[in-house]
Amino acid sequence: MPDPINPALARITADAFTLRRALRARPAEQAHTLAARITEAQQLAGTALRLFLDLAPHAAQSSPTDLLLLDRVAQIAKAAQDAGAELTAALARAVENRRRQADARSGRVVLVGPSPQQFIESAVDLLDRIPALYHAISRDRLISFIR
Structure with missing residues (x-):
């Protein structure tokens, strides 16, 4: 497998x-900020998927070690994609909430469902998986099998 994995x-x-x-660090409920964070999560997922594509042909023999490495890289890509999806849900909910407030004839608006911040917290939880998966790859010395 290629050396650039580490x-x-x-x-x-x-x-x-x-x-x-x-x-x-800062509330990301503004649409522009959320859109930028979504783009970052998508780029992160894209990088992980490109790494997966680089590794997959070299795992032709499908040793358990190679498959475990591919599985963990795929899980990293999934965590990043899922984080992006949660951030997209936060963006949609924030815009929907703003629209409802603007359309409201009275000052009171009842907002139903998870708040944008709850979606953001879910995205953070998903992003927390990535370092754990990286450390699992290092701990299991999967990187040393790449050469």
């Missing part, structure tokens, strides 16, 4: 930390 996984993990930090 730097690629390290970059994916660092990008996940950066995105998590940004989501936790």
